[in-house]
Amino acid sequence: MCSLVPKYNVPGPRYTSYPTVPYWDTNGFSGLTWKESVRRSFQESNDTKGISLYIHLPFCESLCTFCGCHKRITRQHSVELPYIKALLQEWQLYLQVFEGKPVIRELHLGGGTPTFFAPENLRMLLRGLLRYADRAQEWEFSFEGHPNNTTQAHLQVLYDEGFRRVSFGVQDYNEAVQQAIHRVQTFEQVKEVTHLARQIGFTSVGHDIIYGLPLQTSADVAATLKKTSEIRPDRIAFYSYAHVPWLKGNGQRGFKDSDLPTGPEKQRQYLLGKSALAAAGYAEIGMDHFALPGDGLYRAMHAGKLHRNFMGYTDSATQLMIGLGASSISDSWHAFAQNVKSIEEYQHLVNSGVLPLLRGHLLTSRDEVIRRHILDLMCRFETKWNDNLSTYMRQTIIERLAEPEADGLIEIQVDGLRVTDKGHLFIRNICMAFDLHLHEKAPDTRLFSMTV
Numbered sequence: 380m381c382s383l384v385p386k387y388n389v390p391g392p393r394y395t396s397y398p399t400v401p402y403w404d405t406n407g408f409s410g411l412t413w414k415e416s417v418r419r420s421f422q423e424s425n426d427t428k429g430i431s432l433y434i435h436l437p438f439c440e441s442l443c444t445f446c447g448c449h450k451r452i453t454r455q456h457s458v459e460l461p462y463i464k465a466l467l468q469e470w471q472l473y474l475q476v477f478e479g480k481p482v483i484r485e486l487h488l489g490g491g492t493p494t495f496f497a498p499e500n501l502r503m504l505l506r507g508l509l510r511y512a513d514r515a516q517e518w519e520f521s522f523e524g525h526p527n528n529t530t531q532a533h534l535q536v537l538y539d540e541g542f543r544r545v546s547f548g549v550q551d552y553n554e555a556v557q558q559a560i561h562r563v564q565t566f567e568q569v570k571e572v573t574h575l576a577r578q579i580g581f582t583s584v585g586h587d588i589i590y591g592l593p594l595q596t597s598a599d600v601a602a603t604l605k606k607t608s609e610i611r612p613d614r615i616a617f618y619s620y621a622h623v624p625w626l627k628g629n630g631q632r633g634f635k636d637s638d639l640p641t642g643p644e645k646q647r648q649y650l651l652g653k654s655a656l657a658a659a660g661y662a663e664i665g666m667d668h669f670a671l672p673g674d675g676l677y678r679a680m681h682a683g684k685l686h687r688n689f690m691g692y693t694d695s696a697t698q699l700m701i702g703l704g705a706s707s708i709s710d711s712w713h714a715f716a717q718n719v720k721s722i723e724e725y726q727h728l729v730n731s732g733v734l735p736l737l738r739g740h741l742l743t744s745r746d747e748v749i750r751r752h753i754l755d756l757m758c759r760f761e762t763k764w765n766d767n768l769s770t771y772m773r774q775t776i777i778e779r780l781a782e783p784e785a786d787g788l789i790e791i792q793v794d795g796l797r798v799t800d801k802g803h804l805f806i807r808n809i810c811m812a813f814d815l816h817l818h819e820k821a822p823d824t825r826l827f828s829m830t831v
């Protein structure tokens with residue numbers, strides 16, 4: 380399989396949405412059309428499926444040089460309250476759009492570092508949001524925890540507010556790698572905070588492990604996963620470092636390009652990690668995710684209910700996802716919208732009573748058809764031709780997939796296509812064959828990270 384890596388290792392999207400953000404077409408998108416699409420989606424799905432809420436908490440005390448998130452580095456905690464005030468104000472603006480009381484099925488705190496915020500401020504934020512909403516019968520509240528600053532008080536407050544899932548960013552335990560990415564945290568710290576979360580009552584603890592980091596070797600990946608399997612997190616996100624310094628500015632300049640493992644070495648790290656995780660009892664879930672039997676994602680995959688949105692893989696197939704906070708992305712199923720990225724501009728706009736929209740996209744019926752195929756591929760590694768894809772479009776896609784088929788990555792069948800085990804690593808490349816925007820608008824290779 381290693382010989383296929385140079386051929387397929389090209390820049391490509393991770394498909395947390397279709398169309399992907401760089402290919403959104405802002406024609407016809409406005410505050411008005413966005414609100415209409417939210418209202419429509421709310422009417423269609425709030426009572427039956429509930430809605431998802433993503434809250435972006437963008438502050439971090441120190442910069443990790445592998446980071447691709449929208450964040451502000453500061454040690455000034457005076458930023459917390461004005462930002463929370465703005466989040467609550469933005470929620471009020473959405474409450475005016477909904478026609479009824481929202482039912483929250485899924486709520487996720489991401490960042491940035493959610494645990495940058497004091498526990499009592501997080502409590503205030505959550506109570507301020509949930510005061511105007513009902514919880515779905517089965518809800519899932521989760522957050523991203525930084526092992527270095529997630530305290531017992533954070534875990535307890537979030538548990539008391541209904542959180543049962545936490546994921547900790549681990550990356551790699553080798554100290555030289557940690558120094559290179561400017562994220563030093565020991566195995567003992569991670570073990571302790573994982574233990575604490577479980578003791579308090581969190582039922583799903585996840586660890587994020589990255590391969591392809593500067594100075595990282597296959598031996599480091601093996602050692603990190605060996606330690607990880609001692610703690611046995613319920614879920615593991617094991618994914619490739621996305622090196623895009625031209626998009627992420629100075630944040631990704633803490634090391635030299637020559638410190639990065641090359642394609643074949645990265646491939647070894649992936650294959651080694653994948654077999655170590657399988658040997659430790661983890662099942663592969665979609666792309667880059669692994670879970671123990673019993674975890675919600677594992678159950679969702681087996682029930683054919685796995686879903687993917689801007690938060691990644693999820694077992695809640697809500698139709699409406701509202702993203703609050705600077706740079707957050709919302710998905711109404713009929714349209715996408717992204718908030719302005721500057722924290723000052725975000726706060727100014729919401730405090731003036733305006734939804735802080737930067738850009739968006741209204742989905743066409745053709746987008747909806749392609750999205751269904753890409754979602755099926757990303758969540759189930761197969762798709763069926765049972766929809767309105769025109770014969771011409773289907774033929775074009777099949778022609779684009781001739782090489783992956785010849786290389787044994789997919790099997791094209793009369794009623795659809797199936798991705799083989801060998802093809803799992805190249806799932807992004809396979810989805811790219813369906814991506815009409817990418818093919819029609821002359822792909823800009825600098826917009827995406829490498830697919831392998």
Ligand code: SF4
Pocket residue numbers: 438439441442443445446447448450490491492525548
């Ligand atoms: S990796 Fe997390 S903690 Fe580090 S800078 Fe990025 S958002 Fe902040």
